[in-house]
Amino acid sequence: MKNFENIPKKLIFEAPDGYFDQLPGIIQSRVAVQSPEDAPKPYLRYAVQYALPTVLLLAVVATFFLPRTPKSAEALLALVETEQLVVYLEESDIGLDELIEAVEFDEPVVSAIEDEVYNQLLLEDLSDDSEFDMNNL
Amino acid sequence: MDDKELLSKIRNPQTRNYGFNMLVRTYQQRVYYHIRKMVIDHDDADDLTQEVFIKIHRHITNFREDAQLFTWIYRIATNECLSFLQKKKRRFFLPIGDLTRELTSKVDDAPLISGEDIQKKLQKAIIRLPDKQRLVFNMKYYDDLSYEQMAEITNTSVGALKASYHHAVKKIEEFLVE
Numbered sequence: 001m002k003n004f005e006n007i008p009k010k011l012i013f014e015a016p017d018g019y020f021d022q023l024p025g026i027i028q029s030r031v032a033v034q035s036p037e038d039a040p041k042p043y044l045r046y047a048v049q050y051a052l053p054t055v056l057l058l059a060v061v062a063t064f065f066l067p068r069t070p071k072s073a074e075a076l077l078a079l080v081e082t083e084q085l086v087v088y089l090e091e092s093d094i095g096l097d098e099l100i101e102a103v104e105f106d107e108p109v110v111s112a113i114e115d116e117v118y119n120q121l122l123l124e125d126l127s128d129d130s131e132f133d134m135n136n137l
Numbered sequence: 138m139d140d141k142e143l144l145s146k147i148r149n150p151q152t153r154n155y156g157f158n159m160l161v162r163t164y165q166q167r168v169y170y171h172i173r174k175m176v177i178d179h180d181d182a183d184d185l186t187q188e189v190f191i192k193i194h195r196h197i198t199n200f201r202e203d204a205q206l207f208t209w210i211y212r213i214a215t216n217e218c219l220s221f222l223q224k225k226k227r228r229f230f231l232p233i234g235d236l237t238r239e240l241t242s243k244v245d246d247a248p249l250i251s252g253e254d255i256q257k258k259l260q261k262a263i264i265r266l267p268d269k270q271r272l273v274f275n276m277k278y279y280d281d282l283s284y285e286q287m288a289e290i291t292n293t294s295v296g297a298l299k300a301s302y303h304h305a306v307k308k309i310e311e312f313l314v315e
Contacts, residue, residue, distance in 0.1 A: 012252030
């Protein structure tokens with residue numbers, strides 16, 4: 001058989017009986033379960049982008065620079081405008097890695113950060129053309 | 138219901154679920170068989186088909202209509218297939234030949250596969266192609282897509298796709314006479 005076009009064109013794969021009747025319901029139920037929790041949360045992005053470094057910075061400041069202050073870290077935090085802290089962070093040499101090392105996270109915070117990163121990866125994955133570089137086939 | 142109507146139903150919060158359900162019903166068979174031809178096994182194709190529609194649901198509100206809905210969906214399905222096959226090779230440290238052997242043996246042994254011996258032989262020859270070439274061959278030969286549609290799905294030039302299909306056909310004909 002040299003010419004494959006002489007072979008009758010027929011797909012040999014079959015789906016189980018009723019598969020396509022059930023599939024929309026299965027997908028709909030999975031989507032319903034995932035939607036509220038997995039939808040990208042814009043507030044979380046701001047939390048990671050601004051609030052987290054702010055809290056970390058304050059923790060570092062409270063730990064290293066104000067050891068004998070009579071005021072608590074919470075009281076100090078209340079005194080500083082978020083915008084000012086963001087500007088300070090952008091201009092300072094303190095890296096996020098250093099800040100992260102200075103603070104211990106509890107489980108829900110770590111989980112929330114991972115969710116956010118994962119959602120971002122999915123978005124990037126979807127627009128990633130690397131799988132389709134077919135010029136070297 | 139055409140794609141425009143589907144999209145407008147999905148974008149309306151009141152009819153979002155209904156619109157998405159209609160989208161799944163409209164495209165499920167094309168997505169499933171597109172994936173099944175690549176992964177061969179029904180259970181794998183089922184998992185991936187569900188994942189594709191979940192991704193579609195998650196991202197469809199951001200879908201820009203500068204591409205056809207159908208090519209966008211195909212693109213997601215294609216990406217899922219290629220990622221799955223790559224992960225499979227990486228996870229089990231499989232050389233390419235071993236994955237080919239595994240998929241080939243499924244053509245003989247897995248349930249929900251029928252057809253004459255010559256059609257199975259053709260399928261085994263297709264499996265021996267590199268993944269991306271196999272994908273191009275399937276879209277052209279089985280799905281009857283135009284090169285322009287395939288170019289949109291794969292983000293590749295029409296010329297490259299024509300060359301790829303031509304190579305694939307030559308290789309398949311060689312495999313068939315072995």
